[in-house]
Amino acid sequence: RKEVEQDPGPFNVPEGATVAFNCTYSNSASQSFFWYRQDCRKEPKLLMSVYSSGNEDGRFTAQLNRASQYISLLIRDSKLSDSATYLCVVNRGGGYQKVTFGTGTKLQVIP
Amino acid sequence: SQTIHQWPATLVQPVGSPLSLECTVEGTSNPNLYWYRQAAGRGLQLLFYSVGIGQISSEVPQNLSASRPQDRQFILSSKKLLLSDSGFYLCAYRGVGAEAFFGQGTRLTVV
Numbered sequence: 001r002k003e004v005e006q007d008p009g010p011f012n013v014p015e016g017a018t019v020a021f022n023c024t025y026s027n028s029a030s031q032s033f034f035w036y037r038q039d040c041r042k043e044p045k046l047l048m049s050v051y052s053s054g055n056e057d058g059r060f061t062a063q064l065n066r067a068s069q070y071i072s073l074l075i076r077d078s079k080l081s082d083s084a085t086y087l088c089v090v091n092r093g094g095g096y097q098k099v100t101f102g103t104g105t106k107l108q109v110i111p
Numbered sequence: 112s113q114t115i116h117q118w119p120a121t122l123v124q125p126v127g128s129p130l131s132l133e134c135t136v137e138g139t140s141n142p143n144l145y146w147y148r149q150a151a152g153r154g155l156q157l158l159f160y161s162v163g164i165g166q167i168s169s170e171v172p173q174n175l176s177a178s179r180p181q182d183r184q185f186i187l188s189s190k191k192l193l194l195s196d197s198g199f200y201l202c203a204y205r206g207v208g209a210e211a212f213f214g215q216g217t218r219l220t221v222v
Contacts, residue, residue: 032209043201043213044155087155091209097143097162098170099203099211103154 001026004090006102014110017078021105023088024070032091033064033071037084038104044087047073078109113138117202117214124221130175130189132217134202137183143205144185146177148198155201161185197221 006023013019025033033050048055050062050071061074071090075082085104092098117134124130136142146158157170159177167177174193178186185202197220203211 034210041199041218043216044211046210046212049208049210089211097160097168097205098157099145099160099205099209100157101147101155 003027003100004088004102006088006105008103008105010106010108012108012110013078015078015080017109018074018076019078019107020072020074021086021088021107022070022072023090023102024068025090026069027090027092028066028069030069030090030092032089033062034089035060035062035071035073036087036089036101038087039084044101047086075107078107080109080111083107083109113142113204113206113212115202115204115212115214117217119217120215121218122220124192124219126194126221127191130187130192130196130219132187132200132202132219134185134187134214135183136185136204139183139204141182144179145203145205145211146185146187147201147203149201150198159187192221194221 004025035047036044037047038044048057048062050064054063059076063072085106087104088102114137143162145160147155148158149155160168161179164179175189200217202214
């Protein structure tokens with residue numbers, strides 16, 4: 001089983017829609033979680049951290065479900081500019097040094 | 112503030128030629144540094160990471176090597192490139208919250 005798994009999509013949604021992505025992780029000792037956004041032919045950029053209690057940044061909401069070992073990203077009122085690939089990152093923390101990325105979920109917002 | 116520089120942005124190299132990609136970080140000391148590769152339409156594959164000068168951990172056996180001659184310098188090399196080495200190479204450093212920050216990447220095409 002892969003350490004971090006995401007549905008590759010693509011998710012094609014109309015402008016204004018709400019869309020959610022999940023990311024499952026295999027190691028229950030994982031401690032840090034993040035969502036990244038990657039535009040075509042560009043480097044990934046940090047979108048938001050994921051906190052245990054859930055957190056929101058404008059139209060974006062991130063949540064963590066430790067019992068089921070997944071994180072989620074909810075985007076409300078989708079904009080055309082939200083079209084990108086969304087990558088999740090899971091770190092084990094402690095002395096573990098690797099930063100492990102999921103393969104990404106592609107989102108296409110349609111006019 | 113921390114910044115990360117990676118060059119060149121694009122590179123076309125013939126099969127069998129050597130490779131040297133350089134990455135430098137500013138504004139931080141003793142960072143964890145990473146090299147990733149992203150093949151077209153694929154996820155990020157961790158190639159190497161380094162926790163300090165001269166310390167290199169290899170994730171995937173392959174035609175590449177990495178070196179860290181200085182605290183804030185990370186180099187990716189190959190003695191003889193293969194066609195399969197084509198891809199988008201990304202250098203990253205690890206932030207205090209365990210997130211990764213990327214350079215702008217090098218798009219390598221081996222012909």
